[in-house]
Amino acid sequence: MKCDVAVVGGGPAGWTAAVHLAETGLSTVLIGPDPFARWPNNYGAWRDEVEDWIDTLEHVWPRVEVRLDADRFHVLERSYVRFDNHRLQSKLRERGARAGLEILSCSVHKALHSPEASTLTLDDEGTVTATLVVDATGHRPALIHTARGRPPGIQVAYGVQATLEGGVIDRDRMLLMDFSADHLPADDRDPPTFLYAMPLAGDDVFVEETSLVARPAVDLELCRRRLDLRLAARGWRLGPVKEIERCFIPMGGPEPAAQRVVAFGGAAAAVHPATGYMIANVLRAGPRLAKAVSSVRDQREPTRWSRAAWDATWPADRRRAWMLYRYGMEVLLSMGISSTAEFFDTFFKIDPDHWQGYHSGDIKSGQVASAMWAVFMKASPRLRWQLMSKGFYALMPAWAS
Ligand SMILES: Cc1cc2nc3c(=O)[nH]c(=O)nc-3n(C[C@H](O)[C@H](O)[C@H](O)COP(=O)(O)OP(=O)(O)OC[C@H]3O[C@@H](n4cnc5c(N)ncnc54)[C@H](O)[C@@H]3O)c2cc1C
Structure with a gap:
């Protein structure tokens, strides 16, 4: 042919x-x-x-919640979707x-x-x-x-779709991240994982415990175990499992x-x-x-x-943007649960145009840099130090690390 x-x-x-x-x-x-x-x-x-x-969408939520812990949360007036x-x-x-x-x-x-x-x-x-x-x-x-280079970070997640038989979920918002960790012993909260939850048609829900990025990857079993603990802590009881998602996504490898x-x-x-x-x-x-x-x-x-x-x-500018994103990834890789929660609390306080652009991955490198600068300006001194010191690994040539 x-x-x-x-x-x-x-x-x-x-x-x-x-x-x-x-x-x-x-x-x-x-x-x-x-x-x-x-x-x-x-x-x-x-x-x-x-x-x-x-x-081609299966579900649209008018707003999104990001929860850092029992006291801190953000409701984002930006619509989120799941494809059919x-x-x-x-x-x-x-x-x-x-x-x-x-x-x-x-x-x-x-x-x-x-x-x-x-x-x-x-x-x-x-x-x-x-x-x-x-x-x-x-x-x-x-x-x-x-390309040869520094190994990627890995996102790992364990997700379940089922009917919610016990407990209450807010059906007009999807939960992008819930980093609350009170249900875990204090010495078992790292590496950080979060709940990603979608209320679906009828009484169905999709709930997924996710390690945003780690190197080496976290064990899928950790996500599975933490999902059970988190559901119990929220008082959510699921019916028979309809679908399981096991997620393993390399991120930030050399393009x-x-x-x-x-x-x-x-x-x-x-x-x-x-x-x-x-x-x-x-x-x-x-x-x-x-x-x-x-x-x-x-x-x-x-x-x-x-x-x-x-x-x-x-294009060359996208490669530059990707280098900045990799900087962001290296910072996240270095953080435990309290710094991660503080980071996202700060991230979602910056101008929505900035964080939305940063999330999209389809903006100019200068805009990525502006978003990063906006986070830096809003950050506490402790977080600023982490932002400055932890990402540089990404900027070094791979042979130097
Ligand atoms: C569980 C999971 C959930 C994800 N969720 C999201 C999400 O919510 N939002 C988001 O934006 N991204 C998400 N991603 C990330 C990304 O969007 C997906 O990984 C996406 O599937 C990648 O698409 P792809 O077509 O590049 O590769 P794939 O979906 O992996 O498709 C590759 C295809 O190539 C075929 N193939 C492989 N080898 C050969 C060969 N030798 N000859 C011919 N064909 C071959 C395979 O059979 C397969 O059909 C998710 C990833 C995973 C793993």
Whole structure:
């Protein structure tokens, strides 16, 4: 099979890239072992970042709560959403079909490149020849040469969806973070974990105990055990489990250097290094990728197509922004429960434009720096010292650490 672009991977990144590329008229093939399988993860995002996908949402909450402890909390007047994976996948599938996107159910083994094209070998021995290959195979990319550098931090979470049979939950807000730890012995509160909770339709809830970021990763079992303790402390009793989510997300690893195969989504280390979010950014980056490739389509030189795609997805300023976010991640990695709570108490007191921009991962590096400066200015002397001293590791070259 021959095509303009072969997109490898049938997760959110692969489908988003493939649909947008096909819609520009490039002949595009999406390849994955089971491209129509339901995505297993639950995806949440801020509503204003996914306006184009409103018809694919399962639930929208008008406001969000962040709780630091029994006394300190913030109610954020910003709407939060959970995607309905079935609707999102159906929409992408329909748009893909209309645009002539071809789908192959196969795994890709390897890619060989010549000056004229790239050839992918599939597990059924077939081959696909394409001018451009996009690797969207997730956090363990199949084709990209990953950059060497400092290992990523890891977000770990254990989540359960079930009916809430006992206890009360405020149904018009989602709980983004609850760091309260009174239910844990004083010497067992680190590493910090928090509750992420979504009241869903009927009496259902999704509750997840999350380690925001740690290196090495916290044990999933710790999250599971703490979730039980926290639910008991809140007086929440769950009915039979409907779904379990086990979350392991690498964050802030070195982003890949530009190369012949283009990385997209998790394969491109595109997860926000300080929050673990990615889905909204991938949905926004799809059109940018497609526009960039389409703009050089008349020059049938594979290396030009790759360069245009890399420049669109990892422009120099985004790499600078990512370095600042990694600074933020290193600070978080160093903090125990009381500093973490103090940090987020300060973070959500800064101007909403600042923290919202910082969270989005789709702003200029200068804006990231302004948000960080705003936190610094609001911080206590003790927190300022941590902000100054703990993140520098991220700015040092990896070989120096
Ligand atoms: C449990 C969990 C919850 C998350 N929740 C959120 C959230 O709420 N909000 C948010 O913004 N982000 C979230 N993330 C982070 C991020 O958005 C997800 O990891 C997202 O799934 C990454 O998308 P992806 O398409 O890059 O990779 P994946 O979803 O991992 O998809 C990769 C695809 O590539 C295929 N593949 C792999 N190898 C090959 C091969 N050799 N040949 C062909 N195909 C191959 C796989 O079968 C798979 O379909 C979450 C992550 C996890 C793990």
